[in-house]
Amino acid sequence: xxxxxxxxxxxxxxxxxxxxxxxxxxxxxxxxxxxxxxxxxxxxxxxxxxxxxxxxxxxxxxxxxxxxxxxxxxxxxxxxxxxxxxxxxxxxxxxxxxxxxxxxxxxxxxxxxxxxxxxx
Numbered sequence: 651x652x653x654x655x656x657x658x659x660x661x662x663x664x665x666x667x668x669x670x671x672x673x674x675x676x677x678x679x680x681x682x683x684x685x686x687x688x689x690x691x692x693x694x695x696x697x698x699x700x701x702x703x704x705x706x707x708x709x710x711x712x713x714x715x716x717x718x719x720x721x722x723x724x725x726x727x728x729x730x731x732x733x734x735x736x737x738x739x740x741x742x743x744x745x746x747x748x749x750x751x752x753x754x755x756x757x758x759x760x761x762x763x764x765x766x767x768x769x770x
Contacts, residue, residue: 656718659714659717659718660718662714663711663714663715663718666707666710666711666714667711669707670704670707670708670711673700673703673704673707674704674708678700679696679697679700679701680692680693680696680697680700681693681694681696681697
């Protein structure tokens with residue numbers, strides 16, 4: 651990883667941690683100070699969404715940290731060499747393409763009719 655990329659990742663991580671601290675703070679959630687039974691349906695949904703958002707943000711922080719560390723303890727494995735990384739990327743692209751093909755097939759009219767008839 652180039653030094654400029656590492657610096658950008660570190661800046662991104664700091665920004666993400668700031669966002670997470672705001673999102674995870676219960677004082678910032680909808681319906682603060684209201685007991686659960688008194689929350690409206692909208693407030694409960696918004697509150698749940700805020701929690702999910704905070705979890706997603708902290709996962710981004712975690713993944714960014716793994717990229718910055720790029721070592722065995724952080725990754726849980728030996729870091730990829732350039733060639734290995736290229737193969738991993740190609741494999742991920744292939745799996746993504748296969749998944750998209752499956753989604754397209756399953757959302758087609760023929761796929762719908764097949765499922766509706768009980769054929770898996």
